[in-house]
Amino acid sequence: xxxxxxxxxxxxxxxxxxxxxxxxxxxxxxxxxxxxxxxxxxxxxxxxxxxxxxxxxxxxxxxxxxxxxxxxxxxxxxxxxxxxxxxxxxxxxxxxxxxxxxxxxxxxxxxxxxxxxxxxxxxxxxxxxxxxxxxxxxxxxxxxxxxxxxxxxxxxxxxxxxxxxxxxxxxxxxxxxxxxxxxxxxxxxxxxxxxxxxxxxxxxxxxxxxxxxxxxxxxxxxxxxxxxxxxxxxxxxxxxxxxxxxxxxxxxxxxxxxxxxxxxxxxxxxxxxxxxxxxxxxxxxxxxxxxxxxxxx
Amino acid sequence: xxxxxxxxxxxxxxxxxxxxxxxxxxxxxxxxxxxxxxxxxxxxxxxxxxxxxxxxxxxxxxxxxxxxxxxxxxxxxxxxxxxxxxxxxxxxxxxxxxxxxxxxxxxxxxxxxxxxxxxxxxxxxxxxxxxxxxxxxxxxxxxxxxxxxxxxxxxxxxxxxxxxxxxxxxxxxxxxxxxxxxxxxxxxxxxxxxxxxxxxxxxxxxxxxxxxxxxxxxxxxxxxxxxxxxxxxxxxxxxxxxxxxxxxxxxxxxxxxxxxxxxxxxxxxxxxxxxxxxxxxxxxxxxxxxxxxxxxxxxxxxxxxxxxxxxxxxxxxxxxxxxxxxxxxxxxxxxxxxxxxxxxxxxxxxxxxxxxxxxxxxxxxxxxxxxxxxxxxxxxxxxxxxxxxxxxxxxxxxxxxxxxxxxxxxxxxxxxxxxxxxxxxxxxxxxxxxxxxxxxxxxxxx
Numbered sequence: 001x002x003x004x005x006x007x008x009x010x011x012x013x014x015x016x017x018x019x020x021x022x023x024x025x026x027x028x029x030x031x032x033x034x035x036x037x038x039x040x041x042x043x044x045x046x047x048x049x050x051x052x053x054x055x056x057x058x059x060x061x062x063x064x065x066x067x068x069x070x071x072x073x074x075x076x077x078x079x080x081x082x083x084x085x086x087x088x089x090x091x092x093x094x095x096x097x098x099x100x101x102x103x104x105x106x107x108x109x110x111x112x113x114x115x116x117x118x119x120x121x122x123x124x125x126x127x128x129x130x131x132x133x134x135x136x137x138x139x140x141x142x143x144x145x146x147x148x149x150x151x152x153x154x155x156x157x158x159x160x161x162x163x164x165x166x167x168x169x170x171x172x173x174x175x176x177x178x179x180x181x182x183x184x185x186x187x188x189x190x191x192x193x194x195x196x197x198x199x200x201x202x203x204x205x206x207x208x209x210x211x212x213x214x215x216x217x218x219x220x221x222x223x224x225x226x227x228x229x230x231x232x233x234x235x236x237x238x239x240x241x242x243x244x245x246x247x248x249x250x251x252x253x254x255x256x257x258x259x260x261x262x263x264x265x266x267x268x269x270x271x272x273x274x275x276x277x278x279x280x281x282x283x284x285x286x287x288x289x290x291x292x293x294x295x296x297x
Numbered sequence: 298x299x300x301x302x303x304x305x306x307x308x309x310x311x312x313x314x315x316x317x318x319x320x321x322x323x324x325x326x327x328x329x330x331x332x333x334x335x336x337x338x339x340x341x342x343x344x345x346x347x348x349x350x351x352x353x354x355x356x357x358x359x360x361x362x363x364x365x366x367x368x369x370x371x372x373x374x375x376x377x378x379x380x381x382x383x384x385x386x387x388x389x390x391x392x393x394x395x396x397x398x399x400x401x402x403x404x405x406x407x408x409x410x411x412x413x414x415x416x417x418x419x420x421x422x423x424x425x426x427x428x429x430x431x432x433x434x435x436x437x438x439x440x441x442x443x444x445x446x447x448x449x450x451x452x453x454x455x456x457x458x459x460x461x462x463x464x465x466x467x468x469x470x471x472x473x474x475x476x477x478x479x480x481x482x483x484x485x486x487x488x489x490x491x492x493x494x495x496x497x498x499x500x501x502x503x504x505x506x507x508x509x510x511x512x513x514x515x516x517x518x519x520x521x522x523x524x525x526x527x528x529x530x531x532x533x534x535x536x537x538x539x540x541x542x543x544x545x546x547x548x549x550x551x552x553x554x555x556x557x558x559x560x561x562x563x564x565x566x567x568x569x570x571x572x573x574x575x576x577x578x579x580x581x582x583x584x585x586x587x588x589x590x591x592x593x594x595x596x597x598x599x600x601x602x603x604x605x606x607x608x609x610x611x612x613x614x615x616x617x618x619x620x621x622x623x624x625x626x627x628x629x630x631x632x633x634x635x636x637x638x639x640x641x642x643x644x645x646x647x648x649x650x651x652x653x654x655x656x657x658x659x660x661x662x663x664x665x666x667x668x669x670x671x672x673x674x675x676x677x678x679x680x681x682x683x684x685x686x687x688x689x690x691x692x693x694x695x696x697x698x699x700x701x702x703x704x705x706x707x708x709x710x711x712x713x714x715x716x717x718x719x720x721x722x723x724x725x726x727x728x729x730x731x732x733x734x735x736x737x738x739x740x741x742x743x
Contacts, residue, residue: 047412048411048412048429049432132569132570132572133568133570133573135573153572154573155512155573156512156570156571156572241512242512244514244572245512247716258707258709259707261404261408262709263703263705263707
């Protein structure tokens with residue numbers, strides 16, 4: 001019965017049938033909720049009642065009228081700084097662990113392990129590390145004689161708390177970035193290095209002129225992940241500080257969740273989510289624009 | 298050619314059978330909800346409304362069914378709850394009770410299930426306006442408890458009772474008696490000055506006087522909700538906000554109550570770093586006498602005993618919030634039991650709820666004052682507390698308008714307490730929230 005179908009048609013049937021399930025799943029669990037979210041952002045739904053009164057743009061107006069809401073993005077700055085640092089360190093480790101080094105697989109595993117751990121478990125763990133009176137970090141500082149630092153309230157000092165939290169993110173995601181960089185390093189053809197060696201290039205020149213330019217696309221990807229991650233950070237402060245002290249470590253996503261579930265304002269929370277989405281798109285476009293200037297693409 | 302065709306046909310059959318099983322399993326889930334013969338643990342709101350419930354007969358064996366109770370006391374699952382189910386089944390052998398533990402946030406989880414119409418048969422009422430109660434819950438007036446329960450107006454709508462408190466709490470200072478004795482405190486403080494003096498003695502003795510658990514925010518509920526009401530001397534104080542554009546001032550209930558905590562912090566009577574506190578550890582530290590006091594509800598007493606001390610080492614007295622010498626304390630309900638309106642086994646659920654209130658002994662286990670009027674508590678600390686001559690003040694139902702304004706203003710009183718205590722100039726904090734309050738009130742037109 002298939003003789004009548006052309007090879008081209010058979011190919012189409014296969015492609016369609018293979019793609020059907022993933023597309024349905026994607027639509028059901030990603031795009032359908034996203035469309036719903038946009039719809040909710042125009043209502044003032046309280047999160048549980050059957051009626052969802054349409055209010056037009058008033059949620060968006062409310063978000064932009066309340067400048068307080070955007071002030072929390074200042075807190076995300078710490079995550080951005082730490083994220084950039086994280087990428088630099090990840091490249092450093094990737095280069096070292098791609099060279100001939102005894103036990104490099106062991107080091108790779110050790111650096112990658114934190115990424116596998118559950119975010120909330122990591123947060124709890126660091127709760128014990130950062131504790132002021134009984135925490136292991138202050139205990140360590142005291143035992144090596146830095147007792148002036150040993151009483152620092154890592155999570156209780158405005159201005160410091162976000163960096164403390166972001167350093168946890170650094171610890172957790174550095175290995176992940178590193179693995180991506182290692183993969184991209186392995187994709188660089190060895191003969192370029194050989195040619196450079198013959199031309200007498202030293203290690204620094206090889207790094208700047210060959211390694212980094214060849215990794216540009218991957219660095220861009222990692223930076224994008226870092227920036228969006230910094231904008232959307234939520235689990236660490238939610239578990240560790242609940243946004244404290246007095247809101248100093250509150251992030252935008254935490255405010256969204258509070259609006260929805262603590263203050264029963266699903267509509268406003270949806271609008272805030274959409275605005276965050278637009279922010280991410282803007283940041284992405286900016287980054288593309290800046291990084292691809294003078295590029296060869 | 299035929300081989301190629303065969304493999305192509307095989308692949309297509311494989312794919313379609315996969316996609317069919319995909320549909321099949323999701324259909325199966327739906328069927329579980331629509332199939333009324335199968336006793337589903339979770340009721341489906343769309344369909345279960347049509348399900349008929351068996352008529353109530355007095356004989357306890359006549360009521361049957363499988364019911365689910367969604368609880369926040371995950372620590373009791375597999376322990377006390379199993380024992381409750383056993384005792385309950387001695388009386389009602391045909392009702393099977395399933396205890397489902399809630400994830401971290403009961404309120405949030407319950408609301409999600411309300412939205413999807415999949416409520417458990419017995420549950421606690423989440424934070425919703427009372428006018429929504431009849432939409433989700435069954436009236437409990439036919440249980441014959443209406444005249445005996447405390448706080449019956451709290452979860453009533455149009456004269457019908459929808460929720461019964463699981464137990465009542467009062468709040469006060471829970472303390473380690475040995476720590477007090479070691480510091481040379483012989484009498485419990487009856488005025489604020491005496492209280493400060495006691496704190497000073499404890500501090501001098503190397504004990505942290507009061508464990509605030511400031512970081513976790515919820516332990517400040519007593520400072521945010523109870524003390525202001527007591528200082529103002531008005532049970533309806535929280536609802537008075539409706540008529541005020543600037544409810545937060547230094548010289549009224551809120552400002553004074555927040556100020557007390559700020560004073561304790563400034564004098565160094567709280568944890569060394571209030572932004573780095575650990576709730577679980579603090580229970581052990583109170584039990585061992587490293588910390589001396591909590592200002593929390595009486596429910597915490599049993600938890601301290603559980604953390605490693607004996608009952609006769611734990612005392613309880615009302616917080617002397619001023620120097621008048623006469624003290625009052627609040628009486629507040631805990632969670633409210635309710636039965637889902639669309640439950641398939643509504644009678645079984647109601648019978649279970651009644652049994653939980655009358656016979657389970659949960660209130661003594663949890664350290665509550667009984668939900669039934671005039672039932673004596675078995676807890677010695679509560680007797681001790683009442684012996685101080687304290688007047689217990691019942692609160693009033695939250696005015697839905699006040700809740701609405703609070704939500705609109707995104708006002709979270711314990712968070713305001715945190716800001717107030719940490720701020721260099723607390724007046725600015727109050728000003729900020731007065732402004733938000735006035736704006737939200739105006740926007741809503743109240």
